[in-house]
Amino acid sequence: xxxxxxxxxxxxxxxxxxxxxxxxxxxxxxxxxxxxxxxxxxxxxxxxxxxxxxxxxxxxxxxxxxxxxxxxxxxxxxxxxxxxxxxxxxxxxxxxxxxxxxxxxxxxxxxxxxxxxxxxxxxxxxxxxxxxxxxxxxxxxxxxxxxxxxxxxxxxxxxxxxxxxxxxxxxxxxxxxxxxxxxxxxxxxxxxxxxxxxxxxxxxxxxxxxxxxxxxxxxxxxxxxxxxxxxxxxxxxxxxxxxxxxxxxxxxxxxxxxxxxxxxxxxxxxxxxxxxxxxxxxxxxxxxxxxxxxxxxx
Amino acid sequence: xxxxxxxxxxxxxxxxxxxxxxxxxxxxxxxxxxxxxxxxxxxxxxxxxxxxxxxxxxxxxxxxxxxxxxxxxxxxxxxxxxxxxxxxxxxxxxxxxxxxxxxxxxxxxxxxxxxxxxxxxxxxxxxxxxxxxxxxxxxxxxxxxxxxxxxxxxxxxxxxxxxxxxxxxxxxxxxxxxxxxxxxxxxxxxxxxxxxxxxxxxxxxxxxxxxxxxxxxxxxxxxxxxxxxxxxxxxxxxxxxxxxxxxxxxxxxxxxxxxxxxxxxxxxxx
Numbered sequence: 114x115x116x117x118x119x120x121x122x123x124x125x126x127x128x129x130x131x132x133x134x135x136x137x138x139x140x141x142x143x144x145x146x147x148x149x150x151x152x153x154x155x156x157x158x159x160x161x162x163x164x165x166x167x168x169x170x171x172x173x174x175x176x177x178x179x180x181x182x183x184x185x186x187x188x189x190x191x192x193x194x195x196x197x198x199x200x201x202x203x204x205x206x207x208x209x210x211x212x213x214x215x216x217x218x219x220x221x222x223x224x225x226x227x228x229x230x231x232x233x234x235x236x237x238x239x240x241x242x243x244x245x246x247x248x249x250x251x252x253x254x255x256x257x258x259x260x261x262x263x264x265x266x267x268x269x270x271x272x273x274x275x276x277x278x279x280x281x282x283x284x285x286x287x288x289x290x291x292x293x294x295x296x297x298x299x300x301x302x303x304x305x306x307x308x309x310x311x312x313x314x315x316x317x318x319x320x321x322x323x324x325x326x327x328x329x330x331x332x333x334x335x336x337x338x339x340x341x342x343x344x345x346x347x348x349x350x351x352x353x354x355x356x357x358x359x360x361x362x363x364x365x366x367x368x369x370x371x372x373x374x375x376x377x378x379x380x381x382x383x384x385x386x387x388x389x390x391x392x393x394x395x396x397x398x399x400x401x402x403x404x405x406x407x408x409x410x411x
Numbered sequence: 412x413x414x415x416x417x418x419x420x421x422x423x424x425x426x427x428x429x430x431x432x433x434x435x436x437x438x439x440x441x442x443x444x445x446x447x448x449x450x451x452x453x454x455x456x457x458x459x460x461x462x463x464x465x466x467x468x469x470x471x472x473x474x475x476x477x478x479x480x481x482x483x484x485x486x487x488x489x490x491x492x493x494x495x496x497x498x499x500x501x502x503x504x505x506x507x508x509x510x511x512x513x514x515x516x517x518x519x520x521x522x523x524x525x526x527x528x529x530x531x532x533x534x535x536x537x538x539x540x541x542x543x544x545x546x547x548x549x550x551x552x553x554x555x556x557x558x559x560x561x562x563x564x565x566x567x568x569x570x571x572x573x574x575x576x577x578x579x580x581x582x583x584x585x586x587x588x589x590x591x592x593x594x595x596x597x598x599x600x601x602x603x604x605x606x607x608x609x610x611x612x613x614x615x616x617x618x619x620x621x622x623x624x625x626x627x628x629x630x631x632x633x634x635x636x637x638x639x640x641x642x643x644x645x646x647x648x649x650x651x652x653x654x655x656x657x658x659x660x661x662x663x664x665x666x667x668x669x670x671x672x673x674x675x676x677x678x679x680x681x
C-alpha cells in the first residue's frame with residue numbers, strides 16, 4: 114500500500130478512536146492527574162466540592178490520596194472481596210463454558226442444544242433487571258428458601274445481600290459470552306485431529322486434554338480475561354445484590370463519592386481497578402499476538 | 412450399565428439445576444409481576460392481579476422513561492454505525508501504522524471502571540456544557556457501543572473473501588459497487604449483530620445516563636434503580652418485564668447469527 118493509502122486508511126479508522134480519546138481518554142488522564150493532586154482544568158469542580166483532598170499547585174504530585182485509600186481498611190476489605198468474587202466467578206464461568214462447549218462438541222444432540230440455549234438466555238436480559246431478579250430469587254422469601262421449606266428444610270440460607278449472591282449474579286451475567294466463545298473455539302478445532310487422536314488409541318478424556326485444550330487456548334484466554342475485566346469493574350450486580358459493606362469496589366467507589374464526598378479517593382480506587390484490568394488485559398493481548406503468530410507460521 | 416444410568420442421572424440433575432439457576436430468577440420475577448398476595452413459603456402467588464400493570468402503565472413518569480429509552484437507543488445505534496462502520500472497514504481491509512494498537516486501545520476504554528470514568532467525564536461535560544442535554548446522553552451511551560460497532564463489523568468485513576471482491580472488480584465494477592453488492596451483503600449479518608448489541612448496550616446503560624441526563628432525561632434503567640428502592644417489589648417486577656421485552660425481541664431476531672460463532676471471531680485480534 115502506498116503512503117497516501119495508508120494515511121487515508123488511518124483517517125478512515127479514526128472517528129471512533131477520536132471519540133474515545135476525547136470522552137474516555139481525556140477523562141482518564143484527568144482522573145489520574147486528579148488522584149495525584151492536580152485540581153486544574155476539568156478537575157476544578159470536583160476539587161471544589163470534595164473533602165479530605167490532597168491537592169497541589171504547580172508541578173510535582175502528591176501521593177496523599179493513595180496513602181489514604183491504601184491505608185483504609187474498608188478499601189482493603191473491598192479489594193479483597195472484589196478479587197475473590199472475580200476469581201470465583203471467572204473460574205466457574207470457565208468451567209461451565211468449557212463443560213457446555215465440550216458436551217456440544219463431543220455429544221451434541223438435543224441436550225447439547227438445550228444447554229447452549231439456556232446458557233445464552235442471560236444475554237436477553239438487561240443487567241439491572243437480572244440483578245434484581247437474582248436478588249429476589251435468593252432472598253428470605255425467594256424461590257430457593259421456599260423450595261427448601263416446601264421440602265422440609267425451613268432454615269435454608271439467604272444469599273440476597275451477600276457476596277455469594279453477588280458471585281451468582283456475576284456468573285449469570287458473564288455466562289453467555291463464555292459459552293459462545295468456547296463453543297466457537299472448540300468448533301474451530303478440526304474433526305480430523307480428534308479422529309486422529311482416537312484412531313491412535315486415545316480415550317475421549319485424553320483426546321480432550323491433548324488436542325482440544327491446547328488448540329482452544331486463545332478462546333479460553335479471551336473468556337477468562339473478558340469475564341474478569343467485566344466483573345472487576347462492575348457496579349450494578351454488586352450494588353443491587355450485595356451487602357452495604359464490604360461490597361465490591363464499584364459500589365464502594367460510588368459511595369466514596371456520593372456519601373463520603375471524597376471524589377479524589379474514589380478516583381484512586383478507579384485507577385486501582387484500571388491497573389488490575391490492564392494487567393489482565395495484557396494476558397489477552399499476549400495470547401492474541403501469540404495466536405496470530407502461530408497462525409502466520411502455518 | 413450402572414455407570415451409564417449414573418451418568419444419565421447426573422446429567423439430568425445438572426440440567427435441572429442449571430435451568431433453575433439461569434431461568435429461575437426470571438420466572439420468579441415474572442410471577443411477582445402478576446401476584447396479589449403471596450405468602451412465604453408458597454411457590455406460587457396466592458392471588459393473581461393485573462393492578463400493578465395498570466399502576467405502571469398509568470404512571471406518567473414510568474411511561475416517559477420507557478419512551479425516552481426507545482428514542483435514545485436507535486439514535487445512539489445509528490450515530491455509532493456512522494462513526495464506527497467506516498473505521499471497521501479500514502481496520503479490516505487496510506494495513507496502516509498503529510492498526511493493532513488502536514484496536515486494542517478501543518477495547519481498553521472498557522477497562523477503566525465506568526464509575527471512576529463518569530466522575531471525570533462530568534468535568535469534561537460541564538466544560539462542554541453537555542450536562543443534562545440530549546447530546547450529552549447520546550455521547551455517554553455511544554461510548555459503550557464503540558467496541559461492538561468496530562470489532563464485530565471489522566471481523567465481518569475480514570471474513571468476506573477477497574477473491575470475491577477481486578472477481579467483481581475484474582468484471583468491471585467500480586469500488587463502491589463492489590462494496591454495495593459484494594462486501595456489504597456478506598458482512599451484513601455480523602453488522603446486524605453489532606447493531607443489535609449496540610442497541611441493547613445503549614438501552615441498558617444506566618449509570619452514565621443517570622449522571623449526565625438527570626433530571627431532564629431519565630431512561631428506563633435509571634428509573635429501575637429508583638423503583639427497586641422506593642416502590643413495592645411488584646412494580647419493579649412489572650417494569651422489569653417491560654424492560655426485558657425489547658431485548659428478548661431483538662436478540663431473538665439475531666439469535667441464529669449470534670450463536671453461529673461469529674461473535675467469537677469478532678473478538679480475536681488479527
